Amino acid sequence: MTIPLLELSGVAKSFTLHNQSGIALSVMANANLRVHAGECVVLDGPSGMGKSTLLKMIYANYRTCAGSIAVTPPGGVAVEVTQATPRELVQLRKNTIGYVSQFLRVIPRVPALDVVAEPLMEDAGDAPEALLAAREEASRWLTRLRIPERLWHLPPATFSGGEQQRINIARNMIKPRPLLLLDEPTASLDAANTQTVIELIREATARGAAVVGIFHDAHVGSAVATRRVDVASFRSAT
């Protein structure tokens, strides 16, 4: 039995709102999940059940109240996300976990091409040929996601919602990381681009990535899922 790339056991999450009389909202009580390389697990359940929360805990922008989240990159050592230092988490995000959130959040003024190339450029340092290769790869992603070339050198802040979403997908999938977290990546895409994203996800699992995704669109979910998990089962306290 191989070690899962991602393993959650007994994960719980509640939010305490100190400025609203300290009320505590329990979102998740006992989440258990194992995801192996090459799998695409689609999270199901009505909104407000904690699907996005689960992805955010794995990516560590939410803290976990109880339980364990272990990420083991192929051939690497396991990182316990709930205990990792900020520095370890920065490394984990750089090399192991890609996360496509619902919103693009980038520095103003940076052109779309560089926004997409950035994860590759970080590794390139100052080597000119590596920087050039990073930009070339970025232009392939932009072409594939049908971003018109006249937009490549403009900052994405003024782009439409769908264009920004595609920039976000390209930026966070361009580097082939072992674990991919997708939070409604196709929510504002047309049919053709949605189909492209389906292909990109299948290519990621084919190269051995583990994917955990949330898809508003049932057709996308069934096109990419190798397994489905209902997050309602993560709310029982047992």
Place this chain on the structure above:
Amino acid sequence: MSLSSPLMQVRGVSKRYGERIALQDVSFDLWPGEVLAVVGESGSGKSTLLNAIAARSQPDTGSVQFLTREDGMQDVFGMTEAQQRLLARTDWGFVHQNAADGLRMDVSAGANVGERLMGLGERHYGRLRATASEWLTRVEIDPSRIDDAPRTFSGGMRQRLQIARNLVTEPRLIFMDEPTSGLDVSVQARLLDLLRQLTRKMQLAAVIVTHDLAVARLLAHRMVVMQRGRVVESGLTDQVLDDPQHPYTQLLVSSVLQP
């Protein structure tokens, strides 16, 4: 220089002004290439902390250790004043909120950039001028302005000149006190972009004091939140902003528009 050792270790730093507690028991590590944001409201102790760790004012208790190039970890307050000054103008930089505090306003931009190099013994005019010109370009100031005094520059240009003046000796750590406040939004964006590129390319560690959570989100890997001289919360920047735990941080985050 080892990457497995922090660049700076701050331990139990406290400072009082009479009865008032300005800093209480502040500790953190800063690693090479790491950008740390210090946030909190006015009077929370952010700038006092920055001045204490940059050896600009001595805390009452606590220690600040810095990984020097030659002698490993050294207690900053155990150094002589001459050693502190050398550190401050070679391996450290300090960017003031008000550029006039960090620049010589009536000498040329080129001389402002060259001053640290001259302090280190560089006397060759041609080389000084070439380096100054190169740095003006890097911070996006037209090198034809090299002979103009910063008094004739806009606020954004002055701030970029101050950054060039500090980075010319390729320091490993830069302290910044509200570097983008007081600038127009468009100018601010340009400066943020520049700072991010420079910190990344130069593997520069930075401690940035800011009250602007959006600035912290874009620039910093890590964040500490201060209230009444204490660190009430710390962690990965988006963790602190997206899932704040302390009542004060929750209030801070919920009080701003889209950090």
